[in-house]
Amino acid sequence: MNLSKAVSLNELRRTYGDRIDKCEEVSANRAYVYLSPAVLPKVARFLHKEHNGRLATVTGVDTRDGIELLYHFLHPQEHLFITLKTRLDKPSPEIESLASLFPAAIWIERELYDLLGVTFTGHPDLRRLVLPDSWPEGVHPLRRDFKGLSES
Amino acid sequence: MKRTIIPLGPFHPLLEEAEFFELTVEGEKVVDIDLHVGYVHRGIEKLSETKTFDQVPFLVERICGICSTSHPLAYVQAVEDLAGIKVPERALYIRTIVAELERVHSHLLWVGLAGHFIGYDTLFNWVWKYREPVLDVFENLCGNRNHYGMMKVGGVRRDFSKDDFPFVHQVMDQTIAATEMLTGAVMDDPVLHARTKGVGVLTKEDAIGYATLGPVVRASGIPDDIRTDDPYAAYDRVDWKVVTYEGGDVFAKAAVRLLELVESAKIVKTCMDRLPDGPIATEVRSIPAGEGIGHAEAPRGEVFHYVRSNGKNTPERHKIRAPSYVNIPSFKATCIGEDIADAALISAAVDPCYCCAERMAVVASNGDRLGKGDDLVRMSREKSRRLKDELGQRTPLDKLGDSLKG
Numbered sequence: 001m002n003l004s005k006a007v008s009l010n011e012l013r014r015t016y017g018d019r020i021d022k023c024e025e026v027s028a029n030r031a032y033v034y035l036s037p038a039v040l041p042k043v044a045r046f047l048h049k050e051h052n053g054r055l056a057t058v059t060g061v062d063t064r065d066g067i068e069l070l071y072h073f074l075h076p077q078e079h080l081f082i083t084l085k086t087r088l089d090k091p092s093p094e095i096e097s098l099a100s101l102f103p104a105a106i107w108i109e110r111e112l113y114d115l116l117g118v119t120f121t122g123h124p125d126l127r128r129l130v131l132p133d134s135w136p137e138g139v140h141p142l143r144r145d146f147k148g149l150s151e152s
Numbered sequence: 153m154k155r156t157i158i159p160l161g162p163f164h165p166l167l168e169e170a171e172f173f174e175l176t177v178e179g180e181k182v183v184d185i186d187l188h189v190g191y192v193h194r195g196i197e198k199l200s201e202t203k204t205f206d207q208v209p210f211l212v213e214r215i216c217g218i219c220s221t222s223h224p225l226a227y228v229q230a231v232e233d234l235a236g237i238k239v240p241e242r243a244l245y246i247r248t249i250v251a252e253l254e255r256v257h258s259h260l261l262w263v264g265l266a267g268h269f270i271g272y273d274t275l276f277n278w279v280w281k282y283r284e285p286v287l288d289v290f291e292n293l294c295g296n297r298n299h300y301g302m303m304k305v306g307g308v309r310r311d312f313s314k315d316d317f318p319f320v321h322q323v324m325d326q327t328i329a330a331t332e333m334l335t336g337a338v339m340d341d342p343v344l345h346a347r348t349k350g351v352g353v354l355t356k357e358d359a360i361g362y363a364t365l366g367p368v369v370r371a372s373g374i375p376d377d378i379r380t381d382d383p384y385a386a387y388d389r390v391d392w393k394v395v396t397y398e399g400g401d402v403f404a405k406a407a408v409r410l411l412e413l414v415e416s417a418k419i420v421k422t423c424m425d426r427l428p429d430g431p432i433a434t435e436v437r438s439i440p441a442g443e444g445i446g447h448a449e450a451p452r453g454e455v456f457h458y459v460r461s462n463g464k465n466t467p468e469r470h471k472i473r474a475p476s477y478v479n480i481p482s483f484k485a486t487c488i489g490e491d492i493a494d495a496a497l498i499s500a501a502v503d504p505c506y507c508c509a510e511r512m513a514v515v516a517s518n519g520d521r522l523g524k525g526d527d528l529v530r531m532s533r534e535k536s537r538r539l540k541d542e543l544g545q546r547t548p549l550d551k552l553g554d555s556l557k558g
Contacts, residue, residue: 026442027233029382030233030444032443055363056447056454056473057456057473059469060471061460061468061469070458072445072456072458074381074382074447074454076381077381079382079383080382081445083445102360102363103361103362103481103485104361104362104363104478106481107478107481129189129190130189131190131193141198
């Protein structure tokens with residue numbers, strides 16, 4: 001299929017065109033939209049509510065100069081993945097939680113909080129998900145500066 | 153009323169898997185549930201960053217022992233998306249055959265366990281008897297009963313031989329016949345109805361809100377299936393239909409899996425008939441910098457992989473999301489308000505993934521080996537019949553057992 005016919009992507013551009021930074025169409029059914037953390041929750045709500053977008057998951061990447069978050073929305077009817085890409089500042093990356101939009105975000109955000117140390121404001125239950133209870137506070141294994149726990 | 157907290161775990165009461173549920177109950181009713189996971193968190197995403205692009209399929213194959221081909225398939229598709237690699241037609245068909253055979257054995261496994269959970273060991277033994285030949289098919293086609301090692305970036309590792317196909321056709325025909333027979337029995341059984349209908353209902357709204365996947369979402373009447381939502385391998389080249397069922401209860405989840413079994417066996421047969429000639433892989437020299445998304449419909453729902461490369465020979469970031477990760481939180485929507493007795497069954501109905509690698513042999517107290525699966529089926533059926541006769545109730549499953557006798 002041709003992305004120029006993708007209604008969700010075209011509507012996103014029409015509605016939020018002046019507030020997004022860049023839109024890349026990398027292949028026939030994968031698009032990446034670059035935007036600021038302040039705009040992201042609005043666009044996420046738009047994709048979910050208006051265009052049946054299902055949040056597959058959120059990928060967090062430590063790019064050394066910041067934390068990049070990628071919100072992967074699948075639009076089944078259009079065979080299309082729209083990935084919203086945003087960058088958070090270190091040392092205390094923070095973004096608004098999507099948990100009030102759909103409960104699927106609760107675990108995804110808890111995992112990112114756990115492994116990458118991202119704080120989600122407005123999250124109803126922001127606590128550790130996968131790491132053990134004995135894991136030290138403030139140590140996040142997916143950060144690039146993580147070199148393992150000391151033996152002591 | 154007084155509230156009590158009941159801990160379930162850290163091993164699942166029905167599936168030998170490490171999860172810990174805190175059920176808050178008032179009398180017999182569940183009023184809240186908290187889920188603790190992470191007991192088997194192995195840091196595979198981080199480990200993957202230390203492996204070359206060609207080694208990663210073997211690593212992610214070991215995420216799960218049951219849907220062991222779904223993860224490598226999603227991963228190689230992510231890398232192919234990243235690098236713009238075109239996969240030969242023959243490899244696409246072989247991928248489809250392996251993926252569907254996996255669904256067949258995985259769904260049979262679940263249907264058997266579901267029968268076992270609610271005290272229908274007849275069903276358990278029958279279903280697992282029909283699952284065993286599917287594993288033999290894997291051994292013939294891929295060289296291994298589990299962990300097939302078939303997927304590689306650009307194609308598949310091993311070619312299929314036409315000489316094996318008559319056996320595969322035979323096993324698939326047998327699977328279809330057995331599944332249709334069992335489906336009829338399950339659909340008509342009053343005891344099964346009583347245990348599963350209206351129990352653990354996942355509404356359409358909750359199914360969407362929790363972003364549930366696979367048979368769980370399709371049992372709530374929503375036709376979400378990656379095989380049609382974003383076609384990969386050869387799924388857009390064969391005729392098949394997405395199975396949905398209304399209701400969202402345990403019964404609907406069982407029905408979806410039973411009906412899907414038949415569809416999957418048919419896809420395998422069609423792909424064997426239409427398997428084109430040609431190479432089984434494209435040569436891949438290096439992976440450029442970039443990012444790619446790959447996903448595949450595993451037996452339990454969408455497996456999602458995101459891969460980022462910086463031009464070196466290892467991934468810079470590899471994100472993995474398995475289907476049970478989103479299906480398990482939906483217990484919050486399905487268990488609350490139900491009886492404690494049903495909570496374990498409801499949580500098993502999403503088929504949370506665990507690895508089953510053991511086989512068993514029954515040994516009598518005098519040391520004699522009692523024999524093969526057939527003897528187990530016989531013993532189990534005799535016991536069930538005895539109990540049912542005592543209760544004076546004959547169910548359609550019993551009658552089915554009688555008709556198959558001898």
